[in-house]
Amino acid sequence: MDDKTIQNLREALEFSPDNIPLRLHLAESLRLANMLEEAEEEYEIILQYKAEPKARIGLALISYKQKNYSKAIVILESLIQEGNTDLDTHLFYTRALVRSNDTRQAIDAYQDLLKFHPDFSDDELDKQLRRPSTSEGDYEDGDEYDDDYDDGFNEASVFIEKPEISFKDVGGMDNVKREIDLKIVQPLLHPEIYKAYGKKIGGGILLYGPPGCGKTYIAKATAGQINAKFISLSLNDILDMWIGNSEKNLHRIFEVARNNTPCVLFIDEIDALGASRSDMKQSAGKNLINQFLQELDGISNDNEGLLILGATNMPWHLDTAFRRPGRFDRILFVPPPDAPAREAIFDLKLEEKPTKDIDTKALAKKAPEYSGADIEAVIDIAIENKLEDAIKLGAPQPLVTKDLLKSLKQHKPSTKEWFTTAKNFAVYANESGLYDDILTYLKIKK
Numbered sequence: 001m002d003d004k005t006i007q008n009l010r011e012a013l014e015f016s017p018d019n020i021p022l023r024l025h026l027a028e029s030l031r032l033a034n035m036l037e038e039a040e041e042e043y044e045i046i047l048q049y050k051a052e053p054k055a056r057i058g059l060a061l062i063s064y065k066q067k068n069y070s071k072a073i074v075i076l077e078s079l080i081q082e083g084n085t086d087l088d089t090h091l092f093y094t095r096a097l098v099r100s101n102d103t104r105q106a107i108d109a110y111q112d113l114l115k116f117h118p119d120f121s122d123d124e125l126d127k128q129l130r131r132p133s134t135s136e137g138d139y140e141d142g143d144e145y146d147d148d149y150d151d152g153f154n155e156a157s158v159f160i161e162k163p164e165i166s167f168k169d170v171g172g173m174d175n176v177k178r179e180i181d182l183k184i185v186q187p188l189l190h191p192e193i194y195k196a197y198g199k200k201i202g203g204g205i206l207l208y209g210p211p212g213c214g215k216t217y218i219a220k221a222t223a224g225q226i227n228a229k230f231i232s233l234s235l236n237d238i239l240d241m242w243i244g245n246s247e248k249n250l251h252r253i254f255e256v257a258r259n260n261t262p263c264v265l266f267i268d269e270i271d272a273l274g275a276s277r278s279d280m281k282q283s284a285g286k287n288l289i290n291q292f293l294q295e296l297d298g299i300s301n302d303n304e305g306l307l308i309l310g311a312t313n314m315p316w317h318l319d320t321a322f323r324r325p326g327r328f329d330r331i332l333f334v335p336p337p338d339a340p341a342r343e344a345i346f347d348l349k350l351e352e353k354p355t356k357d358i359d360t361k362a363l364a365k366k367a368p369e370y371s372g373a374d375i376e377a378v379i380d381i382a383i384e385n386k387l388e389d390a391i392k393l394g395a396p397q398p399l400v401t402k403d404l405l406k407s408l409k410q411h412k413p414s415t416k417e418w419f420t421t422a423k424n425f426a427v428y429a430n431e432s433g434l435y436d437d438i439l440t441y442l443k444i445k446k
Contacts, residue, residue, distance in 0.1 A: 005029065020046055027058055036062050053079060057089055069096040070417055085116040098128055100417075101211055101313050103235065103272045158256045160231055160263075163224035170221045172341030173214065176332050180205060180222050183330050184307050188226050188262060204296060204308040204327055206270070208315040209334035210418035212373025215311035216268060218334065222309065223264035230264050231257055235272045238288070247291040254295045254306075261305030270310035271317040289319060296327045313418065315434070316425045323434075333437035336371050336415050339364045345375045346404075353383070356398035363404050369413040381407035 009026040016022060023046055030039035040062050046055040060075040076093035079086075090113035097106035110129045114120065167177050187194045187201040194201060207215045216232070223230035231253070238249045257265045267273065273292060295301075296308065310328055312318060322328050337345060342364035350358060367375065382403045390397045423442060426435035439445075 006033065006035075018049070020049060020052065024052065024054055024058075027055065031058055031062060036065060053084065057086070061088075061092060064092050064096055064099075067099070067412075067414070068417065069100045070421060072096045073100065080112075087113070087117050087120065090116065091120075091122070094125060094129075098125070101269065103129070103269060104317075158231060158237075158253055160229050160256070160260060162227075163220040163230050165217075165221050166224040167221055169224075170214070170218055171344035172338045173218055173334065176207070176218060176334055179330055179332050180218070181225075184222060184264075185226055188228075188305075200303075201305055203329065204310065205330045205332060206310045206312065206315065206318075206322070206328035207332050207334050208312050210336060210371060210415040210422075211313050212371035212414065213334050213336050214372055215334050216266065217372075219264060219266040219309045219311065222307070226262060226264075226307075228262040228264050228307065229260045230266065231260075233265060233267045235269060238273065246288050250288065250291055250295060255301070257306055258301060258303065262307065263305070264307045264309060267308070267310045269312065270322075271312040271314045289321075293321055293327070296322075316429070331434060333435075333441070335437075335441050336369050336413070339368075342367050342370060342375060345372050346379075349376055349379050350399070353379070354396045354398045356400050358399065358404070359401045362401060363408070366405060366408055367413075369415050369419075371413065371415050374411065374413050374415070378404060378407045378411050381410050 006026065006029050009022065009029060013019065013022055013026060023042055027039050027042035027046065030036075030042060040059065043055045043059045043062070046052050047059070056075050056079055060072045060079075063069070063072040063075065072092065073096045076089055076096065079089050080093060090109065094106055094109040094113055097103075097109055107129045110125055167181075170177065183203060183205055187199065191201055207218065209215065219232075220230055222228075233253060237253065238246055240246045240249060254265070257263045273288070296303075298306075308328075310322075315331065323331065343360045346358075346360040346363050350360070367378070370378070379399075382399055385407065386397055386399060386403060419438075419442065422435065422438050423444075426438040426442070427444070430436070430439075
């Protein structure tokens, strides 16, 4: 849509400001021209007059493009609850849930989309949500389980590594490292003292916080700190479309870990595996959680020397049974990196890039609330901006501080959205004090 057409629509609205179809046409034109803030303003004006579905969808699409996924989810969810079956509504609702790392709800949303649009396919969503391993929830009680079915599980497929990094390679996170040291490292260094007090060597720690802030990295560093083996486990390693096989997969992976102690078993996005059982419609998911709790308790097996670290972006979705003593009895907040850690991340990520006189200390100071993933994105944007000059001149051009300061303005910290949600739980659902660390970080008085 060219500028002249948009100007003509604006002039027409001056004579007919209450003309909703005309204003909607202008808003759509502005959105398609990528004039998002102006389009958002027009949609908001429309919604003051009436709850126009097209205006709400347009507003949600703008929020999605601005990476304000929470707002997009709220708008699209309300439209779906009102019976909207439009493809774009369901598609962007699913995508927003994926971007928010709400895997379980995204799978449900994608299944609903396919009910109304069975011929639709999307390679990205299929890869993330519609693998055979994620269809377990489609089975109800009474479905037959084929005992002769070869589930194809191979213990050799469980990737075991010996990380070379340790706590000295982790910038910041002093509180997290101290708690892990007390719970995991010291028991292995002084087993006789801990056993004298009846304390087991092993157990579980749950790490939570905004995405991209180093939960996986600290888990690997923990294994390296104690010279232990490391197994990283995700939902896709467990789930199977055949009833009962997911529980078998989970048990076998725990057995591999038990046979390789001392071993750190890291479970990423544990909320997808340990979501509240009261929220589940199918018994298959509940059975898997019950199996997981049995493995954590070590009822039929000895978990001595098995160290379990779980990571989640959404601890409020986790079943409360996971937080019982003996399971994940330490719950640690992993905040965005502090200034020294951000400086170290900039240094690390720029290490093999063409640079000249980069002031990473100044960059770190200008990047509060930025996660490690955000910093990587900032560097990528700076490189993309520099490529045009490099191509014109026929040679790589070094990045300078000004390039990265410019890209910092282009990429806002992704952690802000997470803290908006977390703050609500910390303020209004914190009877046990579970989220006190969030309040401390946000400098909110208890």
